[in-house]
Amino acid sequence: MTSTQPYxxxxxxxxxxxxxxxxxxxxxxxxxxxxPIQRLAEHRWVVSRHADxxxxxRDPRLSAQDDVDPEGPAGSDGKPFRGPFLMLxxxxxxxLRDQTMHQFMPRIxxxxxxIEAMVARLLDRQAGTGPGEFDVVTALAYPLPVGxxxxxxxxPAEEEPVFHSFAxxxxxxxxxxxxxxxxEIAELQVTRADxxxxxxxxxxxxRDRPGPDLVSGLLTDGDPETRMNTVELATTLGLLxxxxxxxxxxxxxxxTLALLRNPDVLDRLRADPGLAPAVVxxxxxxxxxxxxxxxxxxADVRIADQVVPAGDQVVILLGAxxxxxxxxxxxxxxxxxxxxxxxxxxxxxxxxxFGAALARMEGQAALSAIATRLxxxxxxxxxxxxxxxxxxxxxxxxxxxxxxxxx
Amino acid sequence: MTPRRIVIVGASxxxxxxxxxxxxxxxxxxxxxIGDEPHEPYDxxxxxxAVLAGRTGTDRLFLPSAQDLNARRLxxxxxxxxxxxxxxxxxxxxxRIGFDRLVIATGSxxxxxxxxxxxxxxxxxxxxxxxxxxxxxxxxxxxxxxxxVIGGGFTGSEVASSCHDLxxxxxxxxxxxxxxxxxLGEAVGxxxxxxxxxxxxxxxxxxxxxxxxxxxxxxxRRVWLSDGDELExxxxxxxxxxxxxxxxxxxxxxxxxxxxxxxxxxxxAMGLDCAVVPDVYVAxxxxxxxxxxFDAEPQALQHWGNAVDQAEVAAHNLTHRHQxxxxxxxxxxSDQFGLNVKSVGLPHLADQVVxxxxxxxxxxxxxxxxxGGITVGAVAVNSPRVLDGYAALITxxxxxxxxxxxxxxxxDATVLSAGSNSAESSGPALTTVHGGQx
Numbered sequence: 067m068t069s070t071q072p073y074x075x076x077x078x079x080x081x082x083x084x085x086x087x088x089x090x091x092x093x094x095x096x097x098x099x100x101x102p103i104q105r106l107a108e109h110r111w112v113v114s115r116h117a118d119x120x121x122x123x124r125d126p127r128l129s130a131q132d133d134v135d136p137e138g139p140a141g142s143d144g145k146p147f148r149g150p151f152l153m154l155x156x157x158x159x160x161x162l163r164d165q166t167m168h169q170f171m172p173r174i175x176x177x178x179x180x181i182e183a184m185v186a187r188l189l190d191r192q193a194g195t196g197p198g199e200f201d202v203v204t205a206l207a208y209p210l211p212v213g214x215x216x217x218x219x220x221x222p223a224e225e226e227p228v229f230h231s232f233a234x235x236x237x238x239x240x241x242x243x244x245x246x247x248x249x250e251i252a253e254l255q256v257t258r259a260d261x262x263x264x265x266x267x268x269x270x271x272x273r274d275r276p277g278p279d280l281v282s283g284l285l286t287d288g289d290p291e292t293r294m295n296t297v298e299l300a301t302t303l304g305l306l307x308x309x310x311x312x313x314x315x316x317x318x319x320x321x322t323l324a325l326l327r328n329p330d331v332l333d334r335l336r337a338d339p340g341l342a343p344a345v346v347x348x349x350x351x352x353x354x355x356x357x358x359x360x361x362x363x364x365a366d367v368r369i370a371d372q373v374v375p376a377g378d379q380v381v382i383l384l385g386a387x388x389x390x391x392x393x394x395x396x397x398x399x400x401x402x403x404x405x406x407x408x409x410x411x412x413x414x415x416x417x418x419x420f421g422a423a424l425a426r427m428e429g430q431a432a433l434s435a436i437a438t439r440l441x442x443x444x445x446x447x448x449x450x451x452x453x454x455x456x457x458x459x460x461x462x463x464x465x466x467x468x469x470x471x472x473x
Numbered sequence: 474m475t476p477r478r479i480v481i482v483g484a485s486x487x488x489x490x491x492x493x494x495x496x497x498x499x500x501x502x503x504x505x506x507i508g509d510e511p512h513e514p515y516d517x518x519x520x521x522x523a524v525l526a527g528r529t530g531t532d533r534l535f536l537p538s539a540q541d542l543n544a545r546r547l548x549x550x551x552x553x554x555x556x557x558x559x560x561x562x563x564x565x566x567x568x569r570i571g572f573d574r575l576v577i578a579t580g581s582x583x584x585x586x587x588x589x590x591x592x593x594x595x596x597x598x599x600x601x602x603x604x605x606x607x608x609x610x611x612x613x614x615x616x617x618x619x620x621x622v623i624g625g626g627f628t629g630s631e632v633a634s635s636c637h638d639l640x641x642x643x644x645x646x647x648x649x650x651x652x653x654x655x656x657l658g659e660a661v662g663x664x665x666x667x668x669x670x671x672x673x674x675x676x677x678x679x680x681x682x683x684x685x686x687x688x689x690x691x692x693x694r695r696v697w698l699s700d701g702d703e704l705e706x707x708x709x710x711x712x713x714x715x716x717x718x719x720x721x722x723x724x725x726x727x728x729x730x731x732x733x734x735x736x737x738x739x740x741x742a743m744g745l746d747c748a749v750v751p752d753v754y755v756a757x758x759x760x761x762x763x764x765x766x767f768d769a770e771p772q773a774l775q776h777w778g779n780a781v782d783q784a785e786v787a788a789h790n791l792t793h794r795h796q797x798x799x800x801x802x803x804x805x806x807s808d809q810f811g812l813n814v815k816s817v818g819l820p821h822l823a824d825q826v827v828x829x830x831x832x833x834x835x836x837x838x839x840x841x842x843x844x845g846g847i848t849v850g851a852v853a854v855n856s857p858r859v860l861d862g863y864a865a866l867i868t869x870x871x872x873x874x875x876x877x878x879x880x881x882x883x884x885d886a887t888v889l890s891a892g893s894n895s896a897e898s899s900g901p902a903l904t905t906v907h908g909g910q911x
Contacts, residue, residue, distance in 0.1 A: 125862030126879040155880035365876035
């Protein structure tokens, strides 16, 4: 079979993309990690090992932006605007990211108790003394990050369902283009236009009457010379919504799944809430919400014994690096107490996850509550059904049975 | 043979990390940690920054151990001699401590102001240890009219930055053409110097201090500079580099001098005959060695990361038959004037430098350094997260100038002379850089 493939790694990568394998991509990650770098197609490579990934994410010769000259509106730097800062290189990347961070960090610093309260309210809806079951995705993992982002952006509670809907529809945009149908691509374009139509009036309102929210801060704070313009603002908000939302859903769901499959860890977390940070880090390593990313070489780059020519694309398998036995002892074991858990779930370099601190707060609050409030929780279906999204991978639903949910 | 007792002389970063790493490597024998300071090991980088600026106190700089060291600590007593034949370290209180294996990690100290009478004036300081930092801090909080920093290396620049944080007028006088030029070269040093000046620092390059004058109480009041100027100054910080703490090794047979103790890349001390001396290892600032990656003379790499790397290598080699060389690329950082300056490789070896990302004039930038057409170092200003790419280039001995072609790479970067060979005026900073073009 593989002899007809010009590039053997393409077959393993194809199995990664295959929905039938969505519940467990790790055997294919391991297969791909057999070599430090392999070719997927004529100008496309795949890298799977922890050390190589760590270095490449911090290499300025690997660009996060495509080399197509953009058309359309100008950015605040006077050059044609290319898109969200996740897909931009320095220097404009830094200008946009720094402004956003400046608004974001102070607002999330004190949010811990409010996030815990949101988690508590969501689980209160399941509270009862009798046995039952609920879907962790719809009952907790989805509403929590939507609630948090809406609070950050100053979106009223009644508009949360709108946000929810945009989040799930826009997320597909982050999947590899080849995994999308033409219809899906067309739908995405419509969704993007709808998103802008929704945001523009909101931005205009904040400009007229600024509030304490992040959008108002971005519109009014800092140096007017470098302040992001409206197109950039709308794009940044879209990025915060997608990148901060679906990822957190997957962190909570994947983490719950790992805990329920490893009852000893669940017991330890229940006994010691101080273990929550380590559990979240291990969940991020063991089953990362973002499974891969990609870059384009701007110059010839040597990776292991291979020179990747300038212009080629490099697919970086974060999910494989997180299970690299060269870096992690017993990589397939869910082991929160493992020493030196330098996982790749948040990426690295200039694009290191913007929302890492918030994700950790949400993950810790959610997993702690799962451990402490559910009596004898168990999986109803294992494996659970998975969503089609390959890049941001996670269960579509996670039904959990319990004897009781304590108040 | 597994050693029964390992003695580590020097209880700062390198010594502590060696002890830590020995335990992590499974060493269960007796461990003795000797230090001339009375304190538990503490972290020095904050002294010139957070401590002087008042953001932390010197009682909050503990260096944590990852392991239960179970070590005998002889703190507050200096080692004064080494008898290799007897396998003994001699202490200032005349005790003799026997060892099976010895680790020398005595570090370095600040080079003193050469005129003893001036150095003794109140208000004239060195900066090396906790007490130094406490004394300078006390003087800074007393509201000095102006602080003079003598020397423009990393320590001097960071002290100036801390003074600036406290809104204290500060003059930096340095002999070279630019701050940090001996580490980063003149071109990059000049670019950073321009940014220091933009913060209102009175930076005087190619300027020496000709005299420090005190009042009747022996308190510093006035200084004279080689440019003819005379300043009213209440505090002076002497930051003229360092001298290795090797006096205690005089006559013991090791290749030790004020530049350090010579050792190989595995950390093994060398004798005067250039042969490895068994059972004696060297780590940290005091180690003078030839990094296997660079074609250069033996040198001390006085960086935090180097102390950690060498400590780990020494601990490994003390507990394993196979001797592993230290191969980690040198790296260091400095925080000053809102700038994060981070380096990888050995920029000071370079003969050429090129701007590879950003701009010398404003915003973040990265410069790569070459020696004989090979990339040997890189320095990033406010751009620490890209340096791994440069580390890869240095590791593979990539041709210089390296191809980066990043979105923020300058379209037409000119290769500049890296060194401080220029005798031209310090002038507006960047003209000097371009004057050095080759």
